Amino acid sequence: MQSGFRAGHGCTSATLKVLNDILTAIDKKHYCAAVFIDLAKAFDSVNHHILIGRLNSLGFSNDCLAWFTNYFSDRVQCVKSEGLLSGPLAVSMGVPQGSILGPTLFPVYINEVALAAGESLIHLYADDTILYTSGPSLDTVLTTLQASFNAIQLSFRGLQLLLNTSKTKCMLFNRSLPAPTRLSNITTLDGSDLEYVDNYKYLGVWLDCKLSFQTHIKHLQSKVKSRIGFLFRNKSSFTHAAKHTLVKLTILPILDFGDVIYKIASNTLLNKLDAVYHSAIRFVTKAPYTTHHCDLYALVGWPSLHTRRQTHWLHVIYKTLLGKVPPYLSSLVTIASPTCSTRSSMYISLVTPKTNSFFGRLSFQFSAANDWNELQKSLKLETLISLTSFKHQLSEQLTDYCTCT
Numbered sequence: 001m002q003s004g005f006r007a008g009h010g011c012t013s014a015t016l017k018v019l020n021d022i023l024t025a026i027d028k029k030h031y032c033a034a035v036f037i038d039l040a041k042a043f044d045s046v047n048h049h050i051l052i053g054r055l056n057s058l059g060f061s062n063d064c065l066a067w068f069t070n071y072f073s074d075r076v077q078c079v080k081s082e083g084l085l086s087g088p089l090a091v092s093m094g095v096p097q098g099s100i101l102g103p104t105l106f107p108v109y110i111n112e113v114a115l116a117a118g119e120s121l122i123h124l125y126a127d128d129t130i131l132y133t134s135g136p137s138l139d140t141v142l143t144t145l146q147a148s149f150n151a152i153q154l155s156f157r158g159l160q161l162l163l164n165t166s167k168t169k170c171m172l173f174n175r176s177l178p179a180p181t182r183l184s185n186i187t188t189l190d191g192s193d194l195e196y197v198d199n200y201k202y203l204g205v206w207l208d209c210k211l212s213f214q215t216h217i218k219h220l221q222s223k224v225k226s227r228i229g230f231l232f233r234n235k236s237s238f239t240h241a242a243k244h245t246l247v248k249l250t251i252l253p254i255l256d257f258g259d260v261i262y263k264i265a266s267n268t269l270l271n272k273l274d275a276v277y278h279s280a281i282r283f284v285t286k287a288p289y290t291t292h293h294c295d296l297y298a299l300v301g302w303p304s305l306h307t308r309r310q311t312h313w314l315h316v317i318y319k320t321l322l323g324k325v326p327p328y329l330s331s332l333v334t335i336a337s338p339t340c341s342t343r344s345s346m347y348i349s350l351v352t353p354k355t356n357s358f359f360g361r362l363s364f365q366f367s368a369a370n371d372w373n374e375l376q377k378s379l380k381l382e383t384l385i386s387l388t389s390f391k392h393q394l395s396e397q398l399t400d401y402c403t404c405t
Helices: 011-027 048-057 062-072 101-117 138-158 214-233 240-250 252-256 267-285 293-300 305-322 364-379 387-397
Strands: 031-037 075-077 089-091 121-125 128-135 169-173 199-202 205-208
Touching: 011 031, 011 121, 011 128, 011 169, 011 205, 011 364, 031 138, 048 062, 048 101, 101 121, 101 138, 128 138, 205 214, 214 240, 214 252, 214 267, 240 252, 240 267, 252 267, 252 305, 267 293, 267 305, 305 364, 305 387, 364 387
Parallel strands: none
Antiparallel strands: 031 128, 031 169, 075 089, 121 128, 199 205
């Protein structure tokens, strides 16, 4: 599957799908192993003749193929340093970066690599690729993963794309099974062993082998603290309106990105983000540190981070019902067919799949159905409405209530 540079697709949807597959495997008490594949200068290594062949196989007309051939031809590049311009150097490979067509052409070039995954699963986001598989036997899982990785490498070689071995990593996701004393190495076709890691930054979110999101939240906390420190040191330079805008533009996007993914972290970890969020609000409001956080939300007119995450999450679920997310997510939810005519059967509900453990209940397919059905107890939608209308109704449902003791 390819999620890069496609309408309705994004880093969040791709990571939700991968995370769902891993959690579902863990729920079955299966081992799950992955290879995060990194390519060296992928966009600059596109072979024009192979790309034209790809376009031809997709049914592009001869006139279109001739146009693209001309588009790639006679390109040169120069380097300017300290006012001096180098001579032109012919560019015989690569898609023009910074162009509208570049991001579209690269997925066309690389997409067929997914066909080589064999018994493993694969997800592509432009040149970011994760290859993963699961099963009850660790030896079988690693054997399958090695076979698929070999086939993927051959496909990359056929496209003249070079594997960046030093940045290609392995990870064993394991929360419910005993940790093995020794793992079999996953190797490249050149005989190099890939490094096993406990953490890897995938599409902007740090995944760890326990799926605790401890590393990710630690990075978020550090990044936000650094920015808030800068703002506090220069607070005398900003008006109240400027402070409000600065936090909205430089702090909140950091906390919002991927929040529907890392929301499954423990409350202990999520509370650490609350602390930096409260500091940001104090910067805006000049409220003293003794001000209760519920009062902080009222002062600035913003919801708690929990409510922000829940709002974003329910937006994703509703987009899934509307078919505004990639098929690999929408296929994970099923609208329930009423078995009898009752008042509650008139409302849209989702089929909640069976799970075996806490990990299964964290998967997209379970939590989306469960959280939607819980929302419907108060929302009571009988038909699908527009996304704008849904957001308006949801804003009336999700209100911060102080539960502090």
